[in-house]
Amino acid sequence: MKFGYARVSTKDQNLDAQMKVLNKLGCDKIFFEKISGKNIERTELNKLLEIIRAGDTIIVIKIDRLARSLKDLIFLLDEFSAREVILQIDTMQFNFTTPEGRLFATLFGSVAQYERELINERTIAGMKAARENGRIGGKPKGLNDEAKKKATKAYDLRVKELSINDILITAGIKSKRTLYSYLRYEVKRRSILENKEISEDGLWLL
Secondary structure (H helix, E strand, O other): OEEEEEEEOOOOOOOHHHHHHHHHOOOOEEEEEEOOOOOOOOHHHHHHHHHOOOOOEEEEOOHHHHOOOHHHHHHHHHHHHHOOOEEEEOOEEEOOOOHHHHHHHHHHHHHHHHHHHHHHHHHHHHHHHHHHOOOOOOOOOOOOHHHHHHHHHHHHHHHOOOOHHHHHHHHOOOOHHHHHHHHHHHHHHHHHHHOOOEOOOOOOEO
């Protein structure tokens, strides 16, 4: 399927121009939102990422509608490559299942890995400095034992790429808001145990 994604930064801006182009490019479904690129909670983009499958195409009219920064772009392209999703920017396609696409994917993946290693080095250095100054991080607080178990189960299911609705049902969580809260708790807990950086939306370990 072809999925479009449109975004404007403020409520005063209009999505019509982007929607018109995306419809012209043959999108089967369009996800759109009015939200600043600086805001890490892009609900509609997250919904799109939950349903895409190998062979699907994501279409945007400009790359800055998709990514907030170079780092954000690198991680998104790395994910598209791993999931064999085609990215189309206006009429230009990056098909990660072709030899040329795999070349781009390799380059993107190498840069993403380099970025992860830099982040990991900075995290280790920061934790070392904190210990030397007597500041040792502890486990995140705020959930009871039952909720903690659900948080752990929810994250394990998300790693297995289950849909949000399936996770809600399987983990016995009542709402998406609660689910995301549990996921952030579990990600923070694991980041401390595994000494890993957290994604900007707080939902993944890097």
